[in-house]
Amino acid sequence: METWQKILQYSLTDPAALAARFNIDPAPLHEVAERYPMRINPYYLSLIQQVGDPIWKQAVPDAMELQDQVCHVDPLNEENQSPVPNLVHRYPDRVLFMISSTCAMYCRFCTRKRKVGCAEMAISEESISAGIAYIREHAEIRDVILSGGDPLLLSDEKLDSILSRLRAISHLEIIRIGTRIPVVLPQRITTSLVRILKRYHPLYINTHFNHPAEITEQSAKACARLANAGIPLGNQTVLMRGVNADPLVMGRLMQRLLAIRVRPYYIYQADQVQGTDHFRTSVEEGLEIIRALRGYTSGMAVPTYVIDAPGGGGKIPLLPDYLQQLGSDVVLKNYLGDTYHYTNAEPAGPADALVWQLDLAG
Ligand SMILES: *Cc1c(COP(=O)(O)O)cnc(C)c1O
Numbered sequence: 001m002e003t004w005q006k007i008l009q010y011s012l013t014d015p016a017a018l019a020a021r022f023n024i025d026p027a028p029l030h031e032v033a034e035r036y037p038m039r040i041n042p043y044y045l046s047l048i049q050q051v052g053d054p055i056w057k058q059a060v061p062d063a064m065e066l067q068d069q070v071c072h073v074d075p076l077n078e079e080n081q082s083p084v085p086n087l088v089h090r091y092p093d094r095v096l097f098m099i100s101s102t103c104a105m106y107c108r109f110c111t112r113k114r115k116v117g118c119a120e121m122a123i124s125e126e127s128i129s130a131g132i133a134y135i136r137e138h139a140e141i142r143d144v145i146l147s148g149g150d151p152l153l154l155s156d157e158k159l160d161s162i163l164s165r166l167r168a169i170s171h172l173e174i175i176r177i178g179t180r181i182p183v184v185l186p187q188r189i190t191t192s193l194v195r196i197l198k199r200y201h202p203l204y205i206n207t208h209f210n211h212p213a214e215i216t217e218q219s220a221k222a223c224a225r226l227a228n229a230g231i232p233l234g235n236q237t238v239l240m241r242g243v244n245a246d247p248l249v250m251g252r253l254m255q256r257l258l259a260i261r262v263r264p265y266y267i268y269q270a271d272q273v274q275g276t277d278h279f280r281t282s283v284e285e286g287l288e289i290i291r292a293l294r295g296y297t298s299g300m301a302v303p304t305y306v307i308d309a310p311g312g313g314g315k316i317p318l319l320p321d322y323l324q325q326l327g328s329d330v331v332l333k334n335y336l337g338d339t340y341h342y343t344n345a346e347p348a349g350p351a352d353a354l355v356w357q358l359d360l361a362g
């Protein structure tokens, strides 16, 4: 058995074991863990410094998960935008394809809390084949995002098989993997896994660090292995109360990500997912974080802040009000709040617009 498999095997799944270790009352946690599974592997557990810290909050069940009256089971309407099970086709040229139903840790804030780690999500070989066939039959799909669950929890052989079947589709230009493995189980990024992944370029990985304390020697090593294999690494962060809703914490996270060769991609406003309302912040707090980053630190450290629109409208970017006025005189505010003017050019005529549309189509 490989090291990462042993680590997973010793995961805590029963609140009683956790409670004994931290000397807390397990009673309120049992009911939560029955509804939304708990899995905390020894590596991620070792990052907890004290009860209630940002690592704890992401991993340990909270009684508030069952009190949430505000949120919805599937706020992004994923189930209705799935032409085949476990594949979401929301945008014109790309699909989200869930190939794994399990994770190396069950994050308390998960957007797919409704099903991740639950028996009903079990993803069969037939479902994976049906997803691949859908992509093969739809020539407009040039980008697939492998997701789940965590795709990198699949065995090397299974991943190899899925990736090779996808690569055989000529219209599929890029493959992306969305994974929290470099954060929660970096030992899974073995040299043999990396050897497989690098055969399927252009392949991108978006990982999911939420707090600077998640950047450790092990996670840095995992990211270095992937980057050395020529895999561009991005990061998606969920904005969360009690975890990272603070400009200083977020700034430090983004800078440390760049230092381990991971480019911040998105900060998500928390989705209205049932069982996660206690993590949600106001949109004003998110805008304030972007305002505190832009101009003050490397532009590469500033991700796009988005709301994934309830109902399945897709990701909508949000920016502080740098653009004050449009027209012939464009009025702008810089990061320090000073006002600047830019003399606008004439808008392009309809002929130019037509050429651009043809370009896109061709
Ligand atoms: C996030 C997402 C994508 C990818 O969006 P990008 O902005 O291209 O990263 C694609 N499909 C679905 C359903 C998504 O939720």
Ligand code: SF4
Pocket (backbone or CB within 6 Å): 102, 103, 104, 105, 106, 107, 109, 110, 111, 112, 116, 148, 149, 150, 180
């Ligand atoms: S790793 Fe991702 S899919 Fe799995 S529980 Fe965490 S957020 Fe959800």
